[in-house]
Amino acid sequence: ATITVLNGPNLNLLGIREPGLYGNQTLADIKHRLEQKAGELNHQLNFHQNNAEHQIVELIHEAYHAHVDFIIINPAAFTHTSVAIRDALLATKIPFIEVHLSNVHARESFRQHSYFSDIAKGVICGLGATGYELALLAAHQILAERH
Numbered sequence: 001a002t003i004t005v006l007n008g009p010n011l012n013l014l015g016i017r018e019p020g021l022y023g024n025q026t027l028a029d030i031k032h033r034l035e036q037k038a039g040e041l042n043h044q045l046n047f048h049q050n051n052a053e054h055q056i057v058e059l060i061h062e063a064y065h066a067h068v069d070f071i072i073i074n075p076a077a078f079t080h081t082s083v084a085i086r087d088a089l090l091a092t093k094i095p096f097i098e099v100h101l102s103n104v105h106a107r108e109s110f111r112q113h114s115y116f117s118d119i120a121k122g123v124i125c126g127l128g129a130t131g132y133e134l135a136l137l138a139a140h141q142i143l144a145e146r147h
C-alpha cells in the first residue's frame, strides 16, 4: 500500500530543537528508518515536511488524487490551530494516525486540545521518534484488516 507521512512546522529543526522534548534524532534520521521499515513491510512511503499550513492541505489533496491508502501525520503546532488541515482529512476520508514526539498532555494547556484526535484512527504521543515506527506498524495492521 501507499502511506504518506506529513510533518508540520519546525519539525525540520529536529535534532537541534529542544532535544530534551523532541530527542536527538533529525527528521532525516526518522525518514531513513521509516523508509527502511516500510520497505520491509512492502509499503511505499512518501515523506514530507512543510512549515506552511496551505502546503499541508495541498499535500493531503495530492495524496487523495494519488490514491494514497493511509496518512501518518505530526501536524506539530497546527495540531492546536488548524481547522483547514482537519477539513482536508475529513474531505478526502484518508484514514490517519496522529503522532507527537512529546507527551502533549504533560505540557502547556494549549497543547491539550487537538483538532485531529477525534477523527484519527489513533493517536501516539510521548514516545519520541519510536512513535512514527509504531504508527507505521499500526497502519500496516489496519490496512491488512481492510481486505
Ligand code: DQA
Pocket: 009, 010, 011, 074, 075, 076, 077, 078, 079, 099, 100, 101, 102, 103, 104, 111
Ligand atoms: C509536537 C507537539 C506540538 O504541540 C508542537 O507544537 C510541535 C511538535 C510533537 O511532536 O510533540 O511542534 O507535535
